[in-house]
Amino acid sequence: MGHIMRLWVLSSALVETLLFSGCLLGWNSLSPVLRDMGVMSQDCHSDPEQSGAWSNRSAGGAQHIPSADLSLFLPFALMAQGLGGSCVLFSSLMLPQVLEDVGSLYSALVMASFTASATVFTIFKVIFYAGVPMVPIILGYGAMSCAMFLNCTLCWSLNPTGKEDENIYSVRLRLNCYEAVNKKKPQEAEWCQKSLKHKFQESLKDRERILSQRRKLSFKRPDVPAPSPLLESLTSPTFTLHLLSDSTLLTWIYFYVASVNLHLHSQMDDPDQPDLYSSVFGALQMLGLFTAPLISILLNNHRIRKRARNSGLTTARNSSRRACSIKRLSAIYALRCLVVICFGISCLIPSLNVQVVSFILHVIMRTSMFLLSSTLYLCMFPSPHFGALIGINTFISSILSLVQYPIFLLFTGPLESDPFWIHSVFLVLSLAAVALPLHLTVKNNRQHPHPLCRPIPLRQVTPPTKT
Incomplete structure (x- = not known):
């Protein structure tokens, strides 16, 4: 993954966490808007003075719209917001593990964006009282979430580090007698190489059968202690x-x-x-x-x-x-x-x-x-x-x-x-x-x-x- 693409993925993940991480504490900012729209009104006591006070607070002409049907969707909206927001949050937190050379300060910025995500609902309330209906606000927010989905699909590679062969290992073996041969004089080394070639000629002809008998090699590090159990x-x-x-x-x-x-x-x-x-x-x-x-x-x-x-x-x-x-x-x-x-x-x-x-x-x-x-x-x-x-x-x-x-x-x-x-x-x-x-x-x-x-x-x- 190129440098510019890495910067785009990291910065866009922060913006997506800020906008879509779904901090449920911000829903309290929407409660005046929900009251003005009549959501959950069937569970409230009728008080003409209070309802008039709430409706008069609407600065941009927001009207009291009966909604006894929209209330049924509110619990499901909360569940979807919490579930999807958790996916966005933990996906952003996993980026330092996927991309190399990303400091832990980025994880702190992700958590900062999650904490500040409740401000989005306050912005919704300000836009609503400015005179914009709630349905266009929600539709615009949904269109932005679709753009986030496209960004993740197109920009998040399955192998961003570019190290496809990082899990492939090789073992190189050599005979100790060959090292001893190289330490001798040139004349003796040449004679020893001919002797070794003649001595192991029959074995080298059958090297495939010999090597195929032991294909599994086990390595043990005695210095590493056994991990403690999770319990x-x-x-x-x-x-x-x-x-x-x-x-x-x-x-x-x-x-x-x-x-x-x-x-x-x-x-x-x-x-x-x-x-x-x-x-x-x-x-x-x-x-x-x-x-x-x-x-x-x-x-x-x-x-x-x-x-x-x-x-x-x-x-x-x-x-x-x-x-x-x-x-x-x-x-x-x-x-x-x-x-x-x-x-x-x-x-x-x-x-x-x-x-x-x-x-x-x-x-x-x-x-x-x-x-x-x-x-x-x-x-x-x-x-x-x-x-x-x-x-x-x-x-x-x-x-x-x-x-x-x-x-x-x-x-x-x-x-x-x-x-x-x-x-x-x-x-x-x-x-x-x-x-x-x-x-x-x-x-x-x-x-x-x-x-x-x-x-x-x-x-x-x-x-x-x-x-």
Whole structure:
């Protein structure tokens, strides 16, 4: 693949991730549009004042269109958006594995584009209130997705590196006696070559039969230890603590976005205030384009991936680099715990101005989750387990997000739409995440103690014997 084609594939993958990765959190920006169009109106209570307030907010002449039929397609649209967006995201994340010399900073840019993809729905809302009907907007978005499909089909080659023969190996054998012959004098070497030719003449005539008897050669590297089983990594305290902290944080983030959205809809005293804050929150998603590369640089991710690939380094250098990576990772996890605590405290304050700060912290946490997870798995676990651990982490976190429904029932029922106690419980649960950086620090000190703390080996010297 040429240089220009590589640049086009990488840049277009970032744009496609930004536009089509399907961040479902952005659907909250479309809820005012869906209300104006009458979607899900059969499940809402009839309130003439509120419906009039919503319809009067339409600046460009958007009208209240009854849609009791379009509501049936909304769950399927959400499922299709999530499934297709996941395919786009993970396809872009696999590009550094397919193309050579692509740094880990590109993976951070992919995650940044995924985090900022929720802004697309805010742009839809702005275009809709500018007077453009929703059907042309959706059709134009679908045409862009078809262009993405054509781009992937035409530009993504099945073998982009151009190394068709990289899996073909050859073994070259030679006789030791021939090397001994070359070291002799020219006259003796000529005589020895004639002697060898006469000696092995019969064997050389039958070389095909001799070589056909042993076509399989087995090679063994005794220096490479046997890989540890996957179950050992899954049951390790490191993976368990990380899974619990990430699942709790992801569930909290989902509830926070839903509660902020409901809080915006309840501000009906000033009809323009929900629109203003909704647009501000949607624009703040673009912060992910800056926070993800910054977090990747702080993690020193490119050196960690290079260390994982260069297995030919000496044991001492590998051990020291791994110790430095774990120290840096522990510090970043401790910093994230501080951000989570600040986020929880700001969530307890019922003010939209303070929630702007909370939303910024929420974007930082969302952006850092995948980067921290991948770095942790590269540092602490065998490289063959990386894909399985990422997949299991994503699956379990998604399963635990199903508790959103009972939490929402508790929020809208007994708590009367007051998220204070739910945020308080999540804040207390998130304090347990401090155990992960402490565990990493203790484990790193045990495996790589300070040189002054290492025992000095003593060797008994026997006195020389007198003759």
